[in-house]
Amino acid sequence: MTPYCLPYQHASADLRLAFAALQERVYPELEPDEAPMHDPALEALSFFVMEGSRVVSYAAVVRFPLHHGEEIFQAAGLSCVATDPDHRGRGLGREVVGTATRAILHSDADIALFTCDRPLLPFYQGAGPWREAVKLRLVGNDKPGALNSDDLGKAVLLRLLSEKARHNAGLFNDTTVNLRFADGNFI
Numbered sequence: 001m002t003p004y005c006l007p008y009q010h011a012s013a014d015l016r017l018a019f020a021a022l023q024e025r026v027y028p029e030l031e032p033d034e035a036p037m038h039d040p041a042l043e044a045l046s047f048f049v050m051e052g053s054r055v056v057s058y059a060a061v062v063r064f065p066l067h068h069g070e071e072i073f074q075a076a077g078l079s080c081v082a083t084d085p086d087h088r089g090r091g092l093g094r095e096v097v098g099t100a101t102r103a104i105l106h107s108d109a110d111i112a113l114f115t116c117d118r119p120l121l122p123f124y125q126g127a128g129p130w131r132e133a134v135k136l137r138l139v140g141n142d143k144p145g146a147l148n149s150d151d152l153g154k155a156v157l158l159r160l161l162s163e164k165a166r167h168n169a170g171l172f173n174d175t176t177v178n179l180r181f182a183d184g185n186f187i
Contacts, residue, residue, distance in 0.1 A: 001049055003096045005103070008037070008044035008060060018055040019046065019080075026082040037080055038062060039185050044079065047100045049092050057083040057092035059100040062187065066111065067180060069171045073164070076104045077114035077187045097127040110162040111172075113138070114187045115154035124157055133158035135174040140181045147186040148176075 011019070019037055023030070038044035042062035049057040059081040066075035078100055083093040104112045115138060116124055124130040136156045140147040149156050160166045179187065 001092070001095060003047040003049050003057070003059075003099050005045065005047050005099070008046045009040060011046060014053075015055075018050075018053065019048070019058055022055045022058050022082050022084060023080060025084055039182060041182070042079075042185075045100075045103065047096045047103070049096060051087070054084075056087040057096045059093075059096040061100050061103055061107075063107075063109065064179070064181075066177070068177050069168065071164070071168055071171065073110040073162075073168075074108055075111050075113060076107055076109040077112055078104075079114065079187055081116075093123070094127045097124065101128045101130070104159075105161065110160075110165040112159040112161060113157060113177075115149050115152070115156055118153065118155050121155050121157075128157070128159075130157040130159065132156065133172060136172055137176040138187065139176055139178050140186045141183065142178055142180075143183065147184070152186075 016036065023037065038060060042064055044060045044062050047059045048055050060079040061076055062079045063074070063076045066073045078097065081093070081097060121132060133156045136158060138149040138156055158172060160169055160172070
């Protein structure tokens with residue numbers, strides 16, 4: 001099944017509610033939030049599979065400038081990946097992640113990065129393929145208490161896509177990268 005694709009900002013109110021409902025089914029421990037799932041500044045592109053009026057699998061690609069070292073990179077990453085527990089085992093998650101990853105690979109992004117729960121590493125390594133950046137730590141911003149990959153127990157996945165990124169590969173080894181996101185946002 002080929003996932004649908006559209007900019008999150010262009011999704012209807014009903015479709016955005018369906019995206020949020022999927023997140024609540026998959027992550028019931030999270031507090032429901034009235035805010036949009038994606039900060040408009042991140043230009044989210046939504047990939048999703050529907051059965052009837054229900055979204056059963058979802059992944060977004062977010063884009064942002066990444067200031068690191070003396071360089072500014074165009075970055076993209078996966079966000080809000082989820083497949084309804086009642087629909088797992090059918091390859092839907094692999095399909096939306098694969099399609100979203102291909103969109104990143106065919107974009108003008110210099111680097112691709114995001115975080116995931118450690119038990120999901122084999123899934124992303126197979127669906128991407130994505131590779132763990134063992135010595136890379138992400139922090140949401142430079143404010144006290146900002147979200148960060150270490151405190152959240154997340155693995156960081158990274159792909160250097162452009163010649164510029166590959167030339168500067170050393171900037172992404174054994175370091176902390178400040179995403180400069182708004183409070184509460186993370187990837």
